[in-house]
Amino acid sequence: MNPAIDFLNIFLPFTYIATFIIYFYDFMRGGKHFVNSKRLFLFLTLLTHIIYLILRTAEFNHPPITNVFEIFTVLAFSISFAYFILELLTDIRGTGPFIIIISIIFQIISTLFIEDLIEVKEILRSNLLGSHVLSALIGYAGITISAVYGLLYLILYKEIKLNKFGIIFDRLPSLEVLETMSFYSAVIGFVMLTFAIIIGIIWLPQAFPNFSFADPKLIGTLLVWILYGVGIITKFFGKWRGKKVILFSIFGFVLAILSTLLTNFLAQSFHSFY
């Protein structure tokens, strides 16, 4: 038991919620009041989170990627961190609340169910596992952000079509920007998932005697990967665009979530460690 880790575990959802509130308030009020301070808030939240992750790694002698709730906290961090980088690069600051809320959900679930695991299977201390999980996590963060921007695209598309010029119309960036951000996030997600799958296919048969290509998680991930691959290729060659690609991205995200939930909590798989 480390009181600092326990404190940060409880404290983190509150920091994410506070950051969300400031981003949301700014979104509703027109993005002028906390235009810089909200970014500072997000930075401090991410800093707190990274300290928490380092403390956990040091205390339990393994990176926090050995079970689904540890992965959820890393995922919460990855999503907000990816958004932070995206905000810095594009200076589009109005979409924060829609991304940070996803981190809040993952972090709350993690905070509630995470346990202090000191004893983990030797297999979970492998470096290859680290690369496999890390690339998968960045991949999932990419497709999550892609889905969020996709959803925002669909909402704005509908609002403009229906002549509704409310807060969404005022505050969101243009449809073209939302589509581009969704597409680029999906490409990053797809590339990282490809790495995760390649490392997995090389390493898993050696590491797990009961490895099977019929594993539900493997099939689920492969389906998600194929879906994104098709979406990206068709968009790249100009066959599909706009809503069609966006819907593909959102569908891929839903499938990825379902696959994770089913394989971790329901199906018997070598991929379930919890």
Next chain:
Amino acid sequence: MNLLSLSISHHTAPVELREALHLSNEEIKTFIEGVKGKLFSEGLVISTCNRTEIYGLPANESINHSAIQNFVLTMKPAPAAKSENFNHFLSYDAAKQLFKVITGIDSLLIGDNQIYHQVKDSIHLAEEMKFTGFLTQKLFDAAIRTGKRAISETEISEGAVTVSYAAVQLVEKIFSNLSKKTALVIGAGETAEIAAKHLREKLIGRLAITNRTLEKGQRLAESLQARIIPFENFKSQLHEFDIIISATSSEGLILTKDEIRSAMKKRNFADMVITDIAVPRDIDPKSKEIDYVFYHDIDSLNIIVEQNLAKRRDQIPRVEKIINEELKNFFDWYHSLEVAPTIKSMRDHFENIRLEEFEKNKNKFSIADQEKLEIVTKRIINKILHQPTVELKKLTEGENKHDETAAKVGIIREIFGIDNSKAEKEK
């Protein structure tokens, strides 16, 4: 401050009368030449399509609003003009009116920042005509500062408040970079021209114009460096355009849903924004049912305009706060120009200089000489200040005009740097 102001605007007069009393730049020059020295010692004339405003310091005490009004009506006869068509302001209210005008809160289109530039141009014209003086220059500087603050510190000028600009704002919600887009403007009337100009200002990649009367279209195309498409051919090229703005006076539809669908097929359903600003409409409104077609008519654009106007109206209290701050600063400065406090400030200012120099140098003298030095330096200062003090006191005697006195006092304060040294001390 004896500032007089006469205003005729959309609040007080119909458009015909505003047009009749509108002064071109040349007429403003003639007006200034006519009133300078006779009615006003210094002042300003602003004339736009929605208002004509005259501000000035009266040349003598007998000059009032009626005298100015009569001069205006002699120069620009308008039989329909009645006294209720003119608003009169005096002193603080006149300055406040100028600040309200420059910030756009008195405009027909609230927050219209074009008025800011128009007032600035009018001030430059007054300066050119040597119609500004010490007091009005300070007032106009304060007015420009107020206008600038209103634009930068509030959202009074934000959002589109005209249909043509709302059309462009809508386009920007769909496309991120207009320099890579192509636009077609159908029509060459005033509305079409304004919309086309807005697109050019937004650096549209390629602009084309089509119009039933080719010559008229050509003229507009040339002025905007756009391509002209003969009206008979434009439908076959429709698929090339990302943005179509239509503003013709046609009685019937000029583009049907099927024609747009066929253009969309040719462009592989890439986004197309269609804004129909014409009344009656030029483009079949059912086009909005086609995927990736963003069709908007004048009614939907008016929704944007109304929303933006409402937001601007919400900003008025914030602008009024800025106006009140700037008015307070200006009148605080103005009241500092009274004679008695100025004599005291001037004497204090010179005494401080004397004391500073005395303290710096006294050690170079023996104790006995230091006393003499103090007496001598005091005597020099008193002699220097004797004449300015007498002249300042004279200003308060007889029938001296207050604004003239204030101006003279102001100049004295400025050349001796009295306010600067006071401010430095306070720091």
